[in-house]
Amino acid sequence: MKQVISSPAAPAAIGPYSPAIAIGDTVYFSGQIPLDPVSGELVNGGIEAQTRQVLANLQALFSAAGVRPEQVVKTTVYLTDLADFATVNALYGELFGPPAPPARVCIQVAALPKGAAIEIDCIASRQA
Template identity: 60%
Template sequence: MSAAPLEAVETQAAPAPVGPYNQAVKAGGMLFCSGQIPLDPASGTMVGGGDVEAETRQVLSNLKAVLTAAGCSPQQVVRTTVFLVDLADFAKVNAIYAETFGQGVEPARACVQVAALPKGAKVEIDCIAVLA
């Protein structure tokens, strides 16, 4: 039995990868989305000026763009990981996160504090979704 082929997902509606990885990969009926930070897809510059709420909105916008490019929606997401530089931002991030993932069956999730994120971001989110 051969393994299902892997398919890279790419969209200009989300920031281009800055390293040897894809925005997402389809594999075995699942979608594995790389972590998104608050980069503007058009300019490649950071959004939010250090405001974790503005950063979170951009991160989720980027993630939704990748989901859309793969033919998915936030309702198909089964797992997320939220990376925060400061867990004191948890409530603010959680409130905005709930706007995207708070309808229906919410995804399983981990939230961890990290020492630093790329480009000085305060938040990064990745996810796994089931393909319809």
């Protein structure tokens, strides 16, 4: 059975989708952009602040789903500027580091919702 997962510590969906969906032991997390969960507004401060907010939003959803970062098996990182890759990679590695970081795709896109510079989605396994 499909279970909708959300958290008051993560932004509400800005469209007709769920922040996360669990089916059995697999949890699919919708792309998180750097929205402040209280105001619903994009955070200021450039790519570092935006990346930290995206990771915080994901962690809030992980907690609500009952998973830990090490149970994430796949991520997709969307950047509006690949010149930000090194900064994002360093911060990403703080959450998804060794010994077994998830599989990942990182791509540059023309634009993201609300003018965000970064979005990350992921899949986790509660068995991992």
